[in-house]
Each structure stands twice: as structure tokens, then as C-alpha cells.
Amino acid sequence: MKLLTKEILSKLPRIGSDDGEDPIIWVKFFTADAGWTWYVTEGEREDNGDFIFYGYVVGPFPEWGNFRLSELEGIRGHLGLPVERDLHFRRQRFSELRIALRNQV
Secondary structure, three states: OOOOOHHHHHHOOOOOOOOOOOOEEOEEEEEOOOOOEEEEEEEEEOOOOOEEEEEEEEOOOOEEEEEEHHHHHHOEOOOOOEEEEOOOOOOEEHHHHHHHHHHHO
């Protein structure tokens, strides 16, 4: 599965362009066998050709931060499964995501 498509590239704001308190989550990446999820709010191509994202990362300790496409492509979970893009994810505000995550626990 292609993690980054032309459609995503055409919509994703550049890093630092959305300084709001309730950013839009554009893309969701996840591991089916390792319990990690990356919610992307911004991203841009780096000089070396890689792509860097900024967003909310849910793992053992959820936090905001940067992560690279090359890192996501290299991750494998316990069963050897790669990171996937959630094809059913629809963009939403972080406040909506926070409520959804709270209801999962």
C-alpha cells in the first residue's frame, strides 16, 4: 500500500502553517500488530527527498511530534506487518479525535 499519495500531497498543509489549537487531522497511519497510530496534521518534502510529517502519535506515551515517511516504511510489527494508511479515515479536528480516543479506553 502506498502511504503517501498525490491526493494527500495536494491537501496536506506545510509544517508550521497550522498554528491553531484544534488542527485538522488529514491522514491516519497505523500498525495492525504493534499498537501504534500516527495522525498527520502537516507535512512537507525534505531536501533529501524524504517526507517529514507532524502530528499526534499514539503509542505507549501519546505525544505530538515529527516522523518521516522513510521511518514509517521501515517499521514492522510483531508479526512483520508494515505500517498501513487507514483508507476509511476521514479528516477531522483534533478535538473530535480526542473524544473518540477517550471513548475507546
